[in-house]
Amino acid sequence: MINNIEIIKAKTTKINDVDFDNLKFGHVFSDHMLECKFKDGKWETPKVVPYQALSLDPSAKIFHYGQSVFEGMKAYKDENENVWLFRPLDNFKRLNISSKRLAIPELPENYFMDGLKTLLQVDNEWIPQKGGSSLYIRPFVFASGNGFHASPADEYTFIIATAPSGAYFSGKVKVLIEEKYSRSANGGVGYAKAGGNYAGQFYPTQLAIDKGYQQVIWTDDNTHEYIEEAGAMNIFVRINDTLVTGPTSDRILDGITRKSIIELAEAEGIPVEVRKLTVHEVVSAAKDGSLKEMFGAGTAAVISPIAGFGYKGTDYDLPELENTYASSLKKRITDIQTNKAEDPFGWRYKVE
Template identity: 60%
Template structure:
């Protein structure tokens, strides 16, 4: 872990704010951005003095390596405000560790922890008014790194740009989601970059997901690349299954993202005395459970949606509907996580991080 001390951040404040033009009751996810952004360049073998500047377009050469070789990683985080106007992040140290793990896999230099947290704090204090209190409201944060060196030889870049942009958010998915079990396409493979939040992982999902959407499904549950017999992730989320009263989720490996919400659900299950098995989950097992009625729930877990219940799945032409149940695990975990994030419940595990 890089622990470079930071002496200052150069800050240029926006002359006017865009906030009065924003309808916070009707937000399309990820399309509205706050007044400022964080920028830090890697040059001459080290990260330079970070800056916070007004949100704006930037100039980059068409030969920048990010366009040609895909050296780009990112994170997804949220900031929350309680009723006393205090601002919190949720498990941000996990995000910092993960973006550096992703960066290392893509031959990108790791970003110093002090820069990361100081940058987040200064940025959120500047754009604090964009964070609205109340369950369901948040400010989505997108830290990311791109290769900027203007060169098209096939080699890692020698220069990079680390940025954080912010977007006010409400619910990501509205209502329940219908999914298709993947039988042909794969999200990632052994030895690849599936565990990293590399930009190309997500771009590669768009085409098979568009095919699923044409059939009336919002997302795909990805299966293993070798046999397509085991269920691994749901679209951009980790996946959980409830058979009887047992919660089941696939183990982490080099194909599956180490989801922070996933880890939180597993811990909350332990706190509540809910049996949770971390093991391989076969398509055959879930089909059988759906047929005999023991499959009670499927839900996705991720930063943007928190918990996203799944109402039906298709596999090999067969569609299986999942009935609503009272006191679902999905609603229990979602409310539990939201309450911790918004400072409305005790934080037993030190997950909240207050912005001072």
């Protein structure tokens, strides 16, 4: 436990100007943020400061060599004003896994957890209670040390910023199976939440949008024969009654929502297969009617249903089912997250 986290309160609050009934995702930011510097070979004590712009030298290595990793989390407030997190230690561990891959110093656990809890206590009023809303939490680390030499920086900055947000997606999306571009490669940084991974997705995704799709289904870099991820999310495919998702690897993010869906589905008796899934199998299943559902899974959307997909110039629509795995699993997860249901898995974390 860190006993000396300095708290510098904002002189004024922005909360009275916020329409909490009409929140866009990640557009409104809370009054404060957590900040922690790495200097002289060690992390300094975190502090809570007013949310503010950053001042960086033009030679800061983040601008030149892309040393930056981030996480995505949410805080929820139940009807009794209790504040909850969902599997926060998994986010902490994954942030350090990402940092290690990009030669960024790893954070101590108490700096992350105690700093986050302190920030949430300071900005408690920013955590919405409206159904479907939450306080989105963005921890990130970047190279703030200076120099043009191509090497790891000698200084880093860790920040946690928060944004009260409504639902991330509404409705189903139509996706395009990618045949040329790749999200990541063997031996690369696909398993890390590195900012550059997402920057590399924007151009192929825009090409898909120009064709009338909302997102891309990423395939493997070598053959483009295997389904890997859906946009910035993990992907699940339901063939008949079996739920299939690809195994994690150098290329695929070990998603926290993904892990939760697998455990939930298995606990409810839904057959789950974690294995390689070919594009050919998905297309064949769409043709013979055994493809029942496809959906993306991630922190922001939780579960985002896919209405159909395009491949090699042909569009395939998925059936409209009354009772879907996507809807039932999303409700189970969100009920646990918001303290509306029992949590037999020990995922929910109370902020006290």
